[in-house]
Amino acid sequence: MSTIKNVDEKNDIIIVRTTGYFNNDAGDAVLKVCNEKIDNGKSKFLIDMSDSSVVNSIGVSVLIEIIEKLQEIDGAMAFINLAPIVEKTFNIMGITKYCTIYGSEDEAIEKLS
Numbered sequence: 001m002s003t004i005k006n007v008d009e010k011n012d013i014i015i016v017r018t019t020g021y022f023n024n025d026a027g028d029a030v031l032k033v034c035n036e037k038i039d040n041g042k043s044k045f046l047i048d049m050s051d052s053s054v055v056n057s058i059g060v061s062v063l064i065e066i067i068e069k070l071q072e073i074d075g076a077m078a079f080i081n082l083a084p085i086v087e088k089t090f091n092i093m094g095i096t097k098y099c100t101i102y103g104s105e106d107e108a109i110e111k112l113s
Contacts, residue, residue: 004029005051011113013044015105019051022086026052027062034066043075044112048105050081060093067098078108 003026005017014037018026034045045066049055067077078100082090090096102108 004033007033009042010109012042013046013109013112014042015046015048017048017051022049022052022055022059024056024058024062027059031062031066034069038069038073038075043070043073045070045075045077046102046105046108046112047077047079048081049079049083049086053083053086055086055089057093060089060095063095064093067095071098076112078102078112080105080108 003019005019007017008015014033016030016033018030020026030047037045047063063077069075070077076099079090080102082101087101090099090101100108100111102111
């Protein structure tokens with residue numbers, strides 16, 4: 001079962017840490033968090049997938065839905081700690097055209113701030 005490990009905020013950036021298989025359940029959980037934070041005026045999100053080594057197409061489609069919402073409000077989404085197969089999947093699916101993958105949380109926070 002996939003879940004959200006925790007949600008933090010640094011420099012007005014919402015950091016969502018996932019765990020487990022990133023499928024429709026994880027995607028829906030991240031979508032719920034993002035929608036709540038967007039409704040509260042947040043527009044920058046960092047997804048830490050260090051504990052999610054596999055993602056499926058439904059999980060990716062939910063991420064694309066979030067990205068589309070963020071584009072409407074001039075927001076941003078970025079990722080850290082992607083397993084090589086997940087990074088490859090994101091490249092193939094085109095997510096990396098709209099989001100950045102950073103090498104560390106510190107680098108992501110600096111660039112997104």
